Amino acid sequence: MRLSYSEYKYNSFEPGNAESGRRLADFLIRIIEGIEDVERICDLGCGNGYLAGRLAVRGYNVTGIDASASGIELARKAYVSDRIEFIRAAIGDSLQKALVNIKFDLIISSDVIEHMYRPSDLLETAAQLLKPQGHLIITAPYHGYLKNLALSIFNKWDNHHTVEWDGGHIKFFSVRTLRTLVAVQGFADIRFSFYGRFPWLWKNMICYARKRS
Helix, strand or coil: CCCCHHHCCCCCCCCCCHHHHHHHHHHHHHHHHCCCCCCEEEEECCCCCHHHHHHHHCCCEEEEEECCHHHHHHHHHHCCCCCEEEEECCCCHHHHHHCCCCCEEEEEEECCHHHCCCCHHHHHHHHHHEEEEEEEEEEEECCCHHHHHHHHHCCCHHHHCCCCCCCCCCCCCCHHHHHHHHHHCCEEEEEEEEECCCCCCCCEEEEEEEECC
């Protein structure tokens, strides 16, 4: 039986990748807190709600969206507040229709796009849900020439692309390919920052952009 993303099982309230995931959340929160005039945030692919919950504590109104039933169940148990709402839904047309009357100041999607067969679904959905000039933050594992070369030299390529577990990454982005995809979907002011390890061997890249008016 093929495992679909909606069946992904969350069994912990902890962030993905444990301490590394916690530090990435810290990094993203600092970025968000540096953006003016943000009140309503959508966490697109919120998983177990860890990042969404931390944002709500800081006074933002947050809607967390994920296709995983177990993720949304954990999120609703862990983060109860009048500033937060969790919705089980898949990214795409049905979600856009369900939230047609809601527009967000900022959409964040952390380590989701690399799991999607059609990454444009995420960006098209974000464009529909954002206000004009709204902010978009997407994180994805970083890939670049030197990192890919290092993986090969140290014989880590097979481990990095393992097929021995269900789910996992099915798209591998560089700065150039992610920038191109975001620009094609109508976003501007595209900038990147990086998290983890050493320069050019980073764990994650963080893409910031704004929806055109």
